[in-house]
Amino acid sequence: MKQSYRIAIMKKQLILLSLLLGITMSVSAQTGKWTSLFDGKTLKGWTQKGGNATYTIGNNEIIGTTAANTPNTFLCSDKMYDNFVLELELSLEGTMNSGIQFRSNLKTNKDGKEVVYGPQAEVDPSARAWSGGIYDEQRRQWLYNLNINPEGQKAFKPNGAWNKYRIEAIDGNIRTWINDIPTASLVDTLVEKGFIALQVHSIGNDKALLGKKVRWRNIRIQTGADMVAKPANNCPVINLKPNSLSEAEKKLGWRLLFNGQNLDGWRSAFKTTAPEAGWGVNNGVLFIQGSDGSESRSFGDIVSREEFKAFELTFDFKLTPGANSGVKYFVSEKFDSKGGSAIGLEYQLLDDEKHPDAKMGAAGNRTLASLYDLIPSYKLDGRFQRKVGEWCQARIVVMPNNIVQHWLNGFKVLEYERKSNIFAALVARSKYSGFEGFGTNDQGHILLQDHGNTVYYRSIKIRTL
Numbered sequence: 001m002k003q004s005y006r007i008a009i010m011k012k013q014l015i016l017l018s019l020l021l022g023i024t025m026s027v028s029a030q031t032g033k034w035t036s037l038f039d040g041k042t043l044k045g046w047t048q049k050g051g052n053a054t055y056t057i058g059n060n061e062i063i064g065t066t067a068a069n070t071p072n073t074f075l076c077s078d079k080m081y082d083n084f085v086l087e088l089e090l091s092l093e094g095t096m097n098s099g100i101q102f103r104s105n106l107k108t109n110k111d112g113k114e115v116v117y118g119p120q121a122e123v124d125p126s127a128r129a130w131s132g133g134i135y136d137e138q139r140r141q142w143l144y145n146l147n148i149n150p151e152g153q154k155a156f157k158p159n160g161a162w163n164k165y166r167i168e169a170i171d172g173n174i175r176t177w178i179n180d181i182p183t184a185s186l187v188d189t190l191v192e193k194g195f196i197a198l199q200v201h202s203i204g205n206d207k208a209l210l211g212k213k214v215r216w217r218n219i220r221i222q223t224g225a226d227m228v229a230k231p232a233n234n235c236p237v238i239n240l241k242p243n244s245l246s247e248a249e250k251k252l253g254w255r256l257l258f259n260g261q262n263l264d265g266w267r268s269a270f271k272t273t274a275p276e277a278g279w280g281v282n283n284g285v286l287f288i289q290g291s292d293g294s295e296s297r298s299f300g301d302i303v304s305r306e307e308f309k310a311f312e313l314t315f316d317f318k319l320t321p322g323a324n325s326g327v328k329y330f331v332s333e334k335f336d337s338k339g340g341s342a343i344g345l346e347y348q349l350l351d352d353e354k355h356p357d358a359k360m361g362a363a364g365n366r367t368l369a370s371l372y373d374l375i376p377s378y379k380l381d382g383r384f385q386r387k388v389g390e391w392c393q394a395r396i397v398v399m400p401n402n403i404v405q406h407w408l409n410g411f412k413v414l415e416y417e418r419k420s421n422i423f424a425a426l427v428a429r430s431k432y433s434g435f436e437g438f439g440t441n442d443q444g445h446i447l448l449q450d451h452g453n454t455v456y457y458r459s460i461k462i463r464t465l
Contacts, residue, residue: 032085032228034220037077037196038062049074049106049116053200062216064200066096066209072137074101074116074197082193085222085229086167090123091160092214098123101137101197102169109138118194119143121167121176121184123214124156131156132165132176132183142384144184145410148236148395155181162217168229172241173248175230182235187246196221242316242458243284249461257304257313257446258460260284269301269342269447270333278450286448286457288325293452295340303331303342303445310400310465313446316458319388322354323453326372329396330418330444335435341449343432345418345439346372347396347406349455351388362429369394369408373430374423377406377413384409391458399465 037045040060048055051073054065062075082103092098104118117138124130132152134144146153155178157163166177172191176184198216203209222228237249243260257265262281263274278289278299291298308329315327331344348370352358357366361373369377386392386409395407402418417423419440432438448457 032222033226034087034222035226037219037221038216040217043075045078046075047078049076049114049197051200051202055198055200060217062198062219064098064198064214064216066200066203066212068203068205068207068210070202072116072202073200074104076101076104076116076195076197078195080193080195081169081221081223082191083170083223083227084167085227086169086196086220087165088216088219089162089164090214090216091162092123092125093160093212094209095125096203096209096212096214097126097201098214099135099137099199099201100165100167101195101199102167103192103194104137104197105192105194107138116197118192119174119188120199121165123199125158129153129156131163132178134174134176134184134186142410143188143240144186144238146183147410147412148238148407149183152178152181152183152235155179155183166230170227170229173246175235177230182233185233185235185237185248187237187239187241187244189240239459244459245461253463254461255463256460257462258286258457260458263302265305266302266448267305269303269331271300275299275302284458286460288448288450288453288455290320290323290454291450291452293324295449295451297339298452299450301328301341301447301449303333303447305445307443307445308398308462308464309443310398311396311462312398312465313396313460313462315394315460316391317349317394318391318456319349319351320454320456321388322351323349323388323455324351324355324357324451325349325453325455326447326449326451327394327396328447328449329398330439330441331447332441332444335438341451342445342447343435343438344444344447345404346449347394348372348377349394349449353388369406369413371404371406371414371416373432374426375414375416377408378411380408380411380413384411397465 051070053067053073055075056063099120099122101120106114109115115138120135120137122130122133122135130146133146164179168175172188174186232251268275326346326349328344328346331342335343350368352367360366364376393409397405406414427438
């Protein structure tokens with residue numbers, strides 16, 4: 001074999017070896033280094049807190065078993081973590097509830113007992129299917145349920161099947177996956193160092209759940225330079241940081257309709273300029289000043305300078321006692337409102353307990369989150385209601401096919417179809433019957449209503465659909 005031929009072969013082999021090394025290094029960089037949190041034989045590195053459910057080991061698994069009449073029980077990591085990527089597999093029997101705590105800590109409750117608090121990746125085999133959602137144990141409660149992510153609701157496998165959970169907690173960004181399907185994407189304002197914990201949920205005295213087991217295995221974590229986050233995806237984002245857009249939100253097409261500083265992008269209804277009084281911004285909060293309780297006659301409504309067709313609009317609002325207001329969409333200033341509020345479809349904002357308008361109209365169609373004077377909203381279970389004076393989250397979805405949804409605090413509370421025969425019949429029986437073509441225009445402004453009461457807004461965001 002000629003020397004030149006040997007050299008050529010060696011060069012090809014070196015090139016191939018370099019490529020293989022490059023691929024290996026690239027894969028290694030993408031996967032990162034994992035550290036196991038469970039040795040498969042002992043509970044070294046873990047301490048039980050809370051209730052009296054039991055934790056045992058078998059077949060390289062941690063096995064949690066329910067007990068009667070004891071509070072939530074947690075097996076807590078001795079180490080504390082702030083930023084990390086955590087993966088594990090779990091399996092549970094029947095309909096028992098569980099969860100994976102992270103960034104969690106201990107506090108003393110009003111009874112003088114030590115309790116675990118902090119965010120939790122939910123394990124929920126019930127019909128509501130919120131597995132992978134984010135629940136803040138013993139603090140803020142639900143931060144991200146899966147109602148807005150129907151694809152994520154399908155991810156969890158019940159009836160004892162193994163499920164792979166992944167939690168990324170990097171600064172304020174928290175994302176979860178189940179079986180590689182995105183389930184939650186949360187931007188949180190509380191970033192604390194805390195432990196990881198495996199929950200056995202309290203069952204009270206439910207004999208059907210007594211002795212049921214939840215199993216965990218292959219528990220591993222990445223921290224520091226070893227962390228490798230997954231690429232961005234289409235999972236709906238809930239952002240708890242006021243008036244901000246995360247990179248994930250921007251990629252999904254969201255933008256701020258209120259910049260948190262001034263009324264740029266807004267003007268007075270029926271005018272070309274912004275209001276000189278009544279409306280203001282303080283510490284990132286847009287507010288309408290209370291007056292005499294009349295509709296739009298003191299300071300007037302404000303409308304977006306832009307008009308919108310199909311869109312998704314989200315906003316936070318806070319009512320004061322007895323307050324009335326509304327957020328309107330498809331607003332048209334061609335209608336003569338006789339000095340009242342500009343005409344459009346209205347997401348009602350109301351203190352249902354103290355304002356008389358709640359008892360007017362028909363079948364409750366003037367209550368909070370209703371399509372004002374047309375369709376009543378579904379009333380939330382008391383566990384998910386917010387008190388007047390607390391911030392609430394609203395969502396209006398207008399699809400290209402004219403299907404419209406109202407959401408309140410993570411729950412869809414009504415749905416209807418614009419331009420349908422049913423919609424026309426509802427309008428004909430409402431206070432809008434005299435406005436020809438009401439609610440059927442192809443595009444319109446967004447409006448914030450002055451109804452003579454103090455109401456606060458923030459985090460007003462929109463994206464086109």
